Amino acid sequence: MRIVNMGEWPLAPEDEGRHEPGGEPLWNESWYYDFVAEDGSLGGYVRLGLYPAWGRAWYWACLVTADGERVAVIDHEAPLPGPGLSVSGDGYTASHATVERFRSARVHLASKELSLDLEWRTEGGVYGYAITPRYEVPCVVTGTIGGVPFRGYGERDHSWGVRDWWSISWLWSSGRLEDGSFVHGMRPNFGMELPWPAFAVPPGGELEHVAGFSAATVFDGDRPSETVLGFPGRATTVRPVAFAPVTLTSPDGKVAEFPRAMCRFESEDGRTGWGWTEWHQPPGWRDHLWQPSQQA
Template sequence: MGVRLEPQDEYLHELGPEPNFNESMYFNLYDPGAGLGGFFRLGNRANEGTGEMTCCLYLPDGRVAFMFKRPTVTSNDALDAAGMAFEVVRPFEELTVSYRGKVVLLDDPLAMAEPRTAFAENPYAECEVDLTYRRVSDMFGGEPDTPHERPGEEFARGHYEQLVAGAGTVRVGEDTWTVDGFGLRDHSWGPRFWQAPWYYRWLTGNAGPDFGFMASRVARRDSDDTRGGFVWDEGRLHLCRSVEVRTEWTGEDSYHRAVEAVLTSSERQWRVRGRVLSLIPLRNRRTGPDGDAMVTRISEGMTEWTLEDGRTGYGLSEYLDQLVDGAPVGVAE
């Protein structure tokens, strides 16, 4: 199966006919000097007349500053909604992220497991974000030349990722930080239901400009499905066809607190161990074809990674699980 990726893919694609057509970009970042990290996402779901905007900042004092909105979106002309905007300056080389709006300040980020209560009972602050992201690694991914998703289980027709360096300013209330760190960005387009995977584990990390990785493990309801990712090591992108993930869980709600991942390419193997510094659980709901509510939990963990040679890196560990009787389905693995 071939994969196509061209500079034009950095821009928005023609709106597809599917009711659940989604086009989205995502950026994460962590600056260990400032002790601040976060992620930003915009998704257009124009055929549904809506979008998805997420701003999440892990603050140095342990709080999380968070906002999610569903703005009205009726076209796929730009990723610019609800105070957030992404701009491509140079394809594959430089992009910008900006946000102007409110965030809710969470002393206990786990409170977002009940979003209505969390938004009602916690204070708000004004937030400004201005970041410039520049290329670190080669590109990974693109759009396959043959369909690779089963009908009804679509998540992204095209998808690519890249390790990046990010720098700029973040203001929350009266506090302002100058940040200069590393992260990962992605871009997806095509039909998407958050309920398509049974569960997945998506791990990203950077240890400076010379090392970074992405590990993905996606499970379907009726099969083991896919494992893969990449390692960026001393200027070379290594494709990994094998990914093993082990998780330590905590609490009655089973949130991940520690992760060990082994990524294997055709030439060598890398092992990374992660410690979750802060975690916020997010939620997506949809009514299924039978009328029953389908609930998806996405646990976003800002994570400190330790490499086998002792180097330290940072990134996100994102755990998506469908909830059945209130419990995440992937805990047993």
């Protein structure tokens, strides 16, 4: 298994566990797990975010289908989890476990709306960010959803540090193409040029950093309708199929919108696939679009 360390903090197996909290009000630690069926018929994601300074956690679990159905468990007042990253709230219980560090993780959710028992198995390697303590892991995803067998693909990530949802906008996108390639790209919504986190995994191969990543989005009002991910030599267009958004309110009342969507991916050479994309929209986000001339 290849581990690509882009930052100044080489990843260690212990990084799969919890980290000592910082003292900042917006310090948080989060784990994401997303998935899409092989045929794009359904997909979903889970996020557990710990906010020690607030004395609580955020828990999100969403499932969408290609024909527009959506179910979700959203709890912004969950208690901070104990050992094993287990949380519970009104009508749900959930657990999130590392089965084998950097190789396998498992999520279980039981609720009135949605039940999941899924495993994320690493495919191609682990990618450590350069600009924040975080890593992403492309995966094969198997298990059951509502008791029905599931097989698909997705990504999981883990990050820790200060995250200000109400001041910084960003785009994040991750998908798998039909030939077995994985692609991933992320960039904050400001003009500074940095080594933005981006990687690709060739079919059956190992993860490699991709330099020169860019992104341009067309919006219909506030809703994204298309994004072109600029991987040098292989641009990929992503189009939302089903949205699973979340509204985020800060302790002092600021509101940010988080329109996350299951997307169809299409490479300029004709390969297609599926994945997830998010376009984070804090207050004033339109003032900092990378290419505002491309708005609809």
